[in-house]
Amino acid sequence: xxxxxYFNPTRIVFGKGQISRLRDLVPQSASVLMCYGGxxxxxxxxxxxxxxxxxxxxxxxxxxxxxNPDFDTLMHAIRLGREKGINFVLAVGGGSVIDGAKxxxxxxxxxxxxxxxIVTMDAKLKRGDALPLGxxxxxxxxxxxMNGTSVISRRSTQEKLGWFSEAVFxxxxxxDPTTTFTLPIKQVRNGVVDAYIHxxxxxxxxxxxxxLQDRQAEGILITLQTxxxxxxxxxxxxxxxxxxxxxxxSALNKLINKGVPEDWATHRIGHELTAFYGLDHAESLxxxxxxxxxxxxxxxxxxxxxxxxxxxxxxxxxxxxxxxxIDKMTLFFNRLGMPTKLTDFNINxxxxxxxxxxxxxxRQVLLGELNQIDPDIVAEILRMSQ
Amino acid sequence: xxxxxYFNPTRIVFGKGQISRLRDLVPQSASVLMCYGGxxxxxxxxxxxxxxxxxxxxxxxxxxxxxNPDFDTLMHAIRLGREKGINFVLAVGGGSVIDGAKxxxxxxxxxxxxxxxIVTMDAKLKRGDALPLGxxxxxxxxxxxMNGTSVISRRSTQEKLGWFSEAVFxxxxxxDPTTTFTLPIKQVRNGVVDAYIHxxxxxxxxxxxxxLQDRQAEGILITLQTxxxxxxxxxxxxxxxxxxxxxxxSALNKLINKGVPEDWATHRIGHELTAFYGLDHAESLxxxxxxxxxxxxxxxxxxxxxxxxxxxxxxxxxxxxxxxxIDKMTLFFNRLGMPTKLTDFNINxxxxxxxxxxxxxxRQVLLGELNQIDPDIVAEILRMSQ
Numbered sequence: 018x019x020x021x022x023y024f025n026p027t028r029i030v031f032g033k034g035q036i037s038r039l040r041d042l043v044p045q046s047a048s049v050l051m052c053y054g055g056x057x058x059x060x061x062x063x064x065x066x067x068x069x070x071x072x073x074x075x076x077x078x079x080x081x082x083x084x085n086p087d088f089d090t091l092m093h094a095i096r097l098g099r100e101k102g103i104n105f106v107l108a109v110g111g112g113s114v115i116d117g118a119k120x121x122x123x124x125x126x127x128x129x130x131x132x133x134x135i136v137t138m139d140a141k142l143k144r145g146d147a148l149p150l151g152x153x154x155x156x157x158x159x160x161x162x163m164n165g166t167s168v169i170s171r172r173s174t175q176e177k178l179g180w181f182s183e184a185v186f187x188x189x190x191x192x193d194p195t196t197t198f199t200l201p202i203k204q205v206r207n208g209v210v211d212a213y214i215h216x217x218x219x220x221x222x223x224x225x226x227x228x229l230q231d232r233q234a235e236g237i238l239i240t241l242q243t244x245x246x247x248x249x250x251x252x253x254x255x256x257x258x259x260x261x262x263x264x265x266x267s268a269l270n271k272l273i274n275k276g277v278p279e280d281w282a283t284h285r286i287g288h289e290l291t292a293f294y295g296l297d298h299a300e301s302l303x304x305x306x307x308x309x310x311x312x313x314x315x316x317x318x319x320x321x322x323x324x325x326x327x328x329x330x331x332x333x334x335x336x337x338x339x340x341x342x343i344d345k346m347t348l349f350f351n352r353l354g355m356p357t358k359l360t361d362f363n364i365n366x367x368x369x370x371x372x373x374x375x376x377x378x379x380r381q382v383l384l385g386e387l388n389q390i391d392p393d394i395v396a397e398i399l400r401m402s403q
Numbered sequence: 404x405x406x407x408x409y410f411n412p413t414r415i416v417f418g419k420g421q422i423s424r425l426r427d428l429v430p431q432s433a434s435v436l437m438c439y440g441g442x443x444x445x446x447x448x449x450x451x452x453x454x455x456x457x458x459x460x461x462x463x464x465x466x467x468x469x470x471n472p473d474f475d476t477l478m479h480a481i482r483l484g485r486e487k488g489i490n491f492v493l494a495v496g497g498g499s500v501i502d503g504a505k506x507x508x509x510x511x512x513x514x515x516x517x518x519x520x521i522v523t524m525d526a527k528l529k530r531g532d533a534l535p536l537g538x539x540x541x542x543x544x545x546x547x548x549m550n551g552t553s554v555i556s557r558r559s560t561q562e563k564l565g566w567f568s569e570a571v572f573x574x575x576x577x578x579d580p581t582t583t584f585t586l587p588i589k590q591v592r593n594g595v596v597d598a599y600i601h602x603x604x605x606x607x608x609x610x611x612x613x614x615l616q617d618r619q620a621e622g623i624l625i626t627l628q629t630x631x632x633x634x635x636x637x638x639x640x641x642x643x644x645x646x647x648x649x650x651x652x653s654a655l656n657k658l659i660n661k662g663v664p665e666d667w668a669t670h671r672i673g674h675e676l677t678a679f680y681g682l683d684h685a686e687s688l689x690x691x692x693x694x695x696x697x698x699x700x701x702x703x704x705x706x707x708x709x710x711x712x713x714x715x716x717x718x719x720x721x722x723x724x725x726x727x728x729i730d731k732m733t734l735f736f737n738r739l740g741m742p743t744k745l746t747d748f749n750i751n752x753x754x755x756x757x758x759x760x761x762x763x764x765x766r767q768v769l770l771g772e773l774n775q776i777d778p779d780i781v782a783e784i785l786r787m788s789q
Contacts, residue, residue, distance in 0.1 A: 018645045020418025025411070031662065032406025226642040228629055229650050232622025240615045256612040259404045263662075264615050276417065276649075 086117030111156025160269030433491035472503030497542030544594035546655030593685035
């Protein structure tokens with residue numbers, strides 16, 4: 018087991034009816050900037066629940082945080098927050114809203130330089146350097162509600178960067194599974210697959226004798242497999258959605274990656290596919306992962322056999338059981354309605370392979386837990402996605 | 404799944420060589436009260452590592468915190484801390500030292516009343532009401548290094564109480580598995596069994612469809628089973644001790660009990676056996692749990708069958724598989740050198756049953772996740788321990 022550090026101070030308030038807890042969780046002296054996205058919270062009752070809970074609080078709304086939150090949008094919120102003397106940020110939404118709200122919370126008090134420096138991490142934020150941030154999660158997927166990471170896009174310069182600071186761990190996050198009941202099925206599907214692949218990225222590497230971390234990761238995978246299909250059904254079942262929601266948070270709250278190597282090559286490749294072809298994040302991962310795992314099966318053999326045996330209950334070892342496990346995973350995604358080939362999106366694998374290869378080559382990027390996936394290997398992997 | 408709240412702000416710094424990190428973790432302005440126990444840290448190098456890391460810090464030592472830390476001992480430390488203007492408490496040791504240090508950290512600034520009020524929880528502490536506490540763990544077992552609970556004894560009045568406050572979560576805990584290398588084998592054995600039974604108390608109740616929590620609990624049990632016997636071997640193996648250490652912390656850092664019912668009857672009964680007969684805490688649990696689980700097998704049937712299947716890989720259901728699983732667990736404890744019958748300690752089960760029954764009857768105590776274990780049932784369970 019490798020040395021590690023674990024720190025996660027976010028208070029999780031989980032369950033039905035818990036949005037009313039905002040009254041206890043947001044200081045009465047707070048001037049709140051309530052951030053949300055396109056307004057779906059106005060159609061599912063969440064908006065009213067928040068306003069009811071915070072009746073009497075000084076509250077300014079900022080709506081319109083888009084998927085892949087844009088720096089320029091967030092700068093509007095930051096200027097508004099400074100102008101209004103905001104001292105508490107409340108994000109109501111999914112990963113994009115929460116990621117955006119993290120930059121807003123850090124950016125409002127950051128007057129010593131350009132807010133973009135926070136995203137590039139040239140600004141060295143310490144705990145306490147951001148305004149306190151609370152969240153009401155409505156879309157389980159990214160676990161941004163329980164970590165200190167954020168991904169910000171800057172469309173004006175075609176940049177998209179992930180950053181991390183302990184300053185922007187939410188002080189609390191309310192997870193009410195009933196808020197997911199009105200989600201479009203496609204978003205639920207995306208959330209299940211996204212969370213699943215988050216776990217695989219932290220698990221399917223090479224063994225370092227971290228026994229509990231492996232079990233924790235496998236537990237999340239099995240949970241997602243158990244509830245995945247049922248989570249798509251109507252009417253929604255509370256416990257199914259609750260298990261999905263807690264599994265998605267647990268997939269990336271940085272517990273299961275303690276002391277173990279991580280991969281993230283699928284994410285890096287998927288980001289480029291989203292950039293070139295506009296695939297949803299989860300879609301971009303699902304057309305890469307099955308082929309990456311198979312291509313890297315020698316390097317990842319021990320963990321893939323363990324995955325086959327423990328997560329899918331398969332017997333045996335060697336390439337046959339690895340092939341069977343990857344097929345099981347792929348079929349699981351397909352049963353959720355998630356395509357797993359570039360050709361399913363009418364994308365030419367050879368073209369995609371060349372475009373992504375060229376981009377990684379120009380950046381001299383090496384991927385994977387051992388930095389052994391070079392741009393040519395990326396291209397090989399993408400050509401398999403058909 | 405039941406509604407729940409999760410909050411755990413302790414920073415875990417895990418791995419070999421990490422005691423040197425004290426230099427970054429303890430503020431340079433701190434006046435440190437370094438608390439420890441009987442001095443074993445002076446024989447295993449931990450004491451020197453701490454002093455080396457904190458060379459240059461203002462540091463006062465307080466030694467002599469005994470197993471089952473005594474209120475009067477801790478009051479000496481509190482008075483010393485007040486006198487010396489201490490503003491940071493560092494616990495170096497196992498659960499007793501850390502539990503005691505929690506009261507010291509809360510007691511030094513608590514001047515508005517009797518410090519005992521903290522233990523009775525009549526003093527309503529809030530976060531920030533205690534001095535910051537850091538720990539260097541040397542004995543994996545209680546998880547006090549990553550929770551806000553503490554058990555304090557007051558021998559002068561024959562009281563022993565557990566208390567909880569968010570104010571006394573350690574701000575950091577350093578877990579270096581090599582600090583366990585010099586532990587007496589009996590303490591390692593106790594730690595494995597203690598951690599294992601912590602998990603069972605939060606798991607073997609009745610199902611509430613909390614899928615991930617079940618998997619997380621089962622993962623800890625399997626991990627402890629995997630490393631338990633090897634953890635007793637000499638010379639110690641680093642990864643084995645590391646897995647044991649992280650599993651023990653994870654067993655009671657209040658993650659696996661989120662949204663599920665808890666039992667704790669074995670602990671309540673065991674405490675009385677320790678009081679009457681002086682059994683080690685883990686010993687007192689191991690002579691109760693197998694009989695309690697069998698006695699309560701109807702109430703706990705679903706979870707016990709799940710335990711049998713998932714943790715021990717047994718097939719089938721019904722009483723036969725429950726019996727087989729309890730036998731497996733008992734044999735596991737025995738293989739660690741842990742007795743599992745009152746008679747192994749030359750204690751008369753009938754006598755113990757009557758003494759504990761009378762005590763719970765006088766207190767009108769009902770135990771178990773459904774409060775259905777009355778004093779007569781406690782006696783029945785203890786009479787089985789032979």
